[in-house]
Amino acid sequence: MKFFNQEKKRVCYLPEHQNEIIKYFDDNEDATLVVSFDEFILPKKTIDFNKISEIKINKLMLSSFYHKTNELGVFLKLENLKELDNRSIDLKYDFKNFPNLEVLILGWNKGCSNISECKRLKELSLWHYKPKTQNLTEFAELNSLNELRIIQSNINNINGIENLRKITEMYFIGNSNLSFDNINSVFPNVETLYIESCKEIRIEKVIALFPNVKDLNFFSNNEIVSLRIILDNLKKLEKLNVYNLKISESDNRYWKEYKNLKKFNFQDRKHHILKRKDFENV
Incomplete structure (x- = not known):
């Protein structure tokens, strides 16, 4: 039997090891079955993927490209299934068929449907999510959600998740049209917020919507006059990463006064009095 990572119990699916894999998964409920289609580029015979249904899988990862999607029913x-990670195979999922799913990491296909039926979802990460509504109303009933990641989508607002009070982590990456301007709901339980390459998001709205954030990563090509707007208003902030953010003030010596910061990263600018090396202990 082949492992991709034995310590993490990530098992490579190979048909010739079917019986061993069945036994291993019977004994290890926390194991992950990794179906890497690179293993089947030059198969000696047709692969019957239906035999995978004989394995008690709780965690599944699909990787590499495979064009014969008709064989993957x-x-x-x-x-x-409790965890599904598929960022590469273009499959049209009806999520009514995954009622126990808790973790979903997915490259979105426009043919996917009924993600709102995944009531047990705790972690949701989507690439290329492009709903007709251009918002997150499809997630409005995912009340168990703790972590949300939206990468390279077409959404222009986050309407729809205002009442999901269990979310503590949000990540928005490469969403060029996304803005927080038309939402006024506060997300008091979000402690980790990561924003990168979302040019329409203003720091003023970040502060207004996420007042209790402890870990803020704000990567933006925009410019702000002073870092005070962040340091004075986010009272619980412990980690701050504003690399790439242009901060026009030159006298930044007061940055050292915020003892609550345990980690602090910014980009050195010629006009700043203090440089990154002056914050070696942070």
């Missing part, structure tokens, strides 16, 4: 209905 077994992956479209796994009612006991």
Whole structure:
């Protein structure tokens, strides 16, 4: 039997090891089955992926490209699955068939449907999510959600998740049209916020919507006059990363006064009095 990572119990699916894999997953409920289609580029015989249904899988990862998606029907209905990671295979999931899913990491296909049926989802990470509404109303009933990551989507606002009070982590990356300007709901339980390459998001709205954030990563090509707007208003802030953010003030010596910061990263600018080396202990 082949492992991709034995310590993390990531098992490579190979048909010739079917019986060993079945036994291993019977004994290890926390194991992950990794189906890497690179293993089947030059198969000696046709692979019957339906045999995967004989394995008690709780965690599944699909990787590499495979164009014969008509052979992959077994992956479209796994009612006991708790974790699904598929960022590369273009499959049209009906998530009614995944009622126990808790973690979903997915390259979105426009043919996917009923993600709102995944009531047990705790962690959701989507690439290329492009809903017709251009917002997050499809997630409005995912009340168990703790972590949300939206990468390279077409959304222009985050309407729809205002009442999801269990979310503590949010990540927005490469969403060029995303703005917080038309939402006024506060997300008091979000402690980790990561924003990168979202040019329409203003720091003023970040502060207004996420007043209790402890870990803020704000990567932006925009410019702010002073860092005080962040340091004075986010009272619980412990980690701050504003690399790339242009801060026009030159006298930044007061930055050292904020003893609550345990980690602090910024980009050195010629006009700043203090440089990154002056914050070696942070």
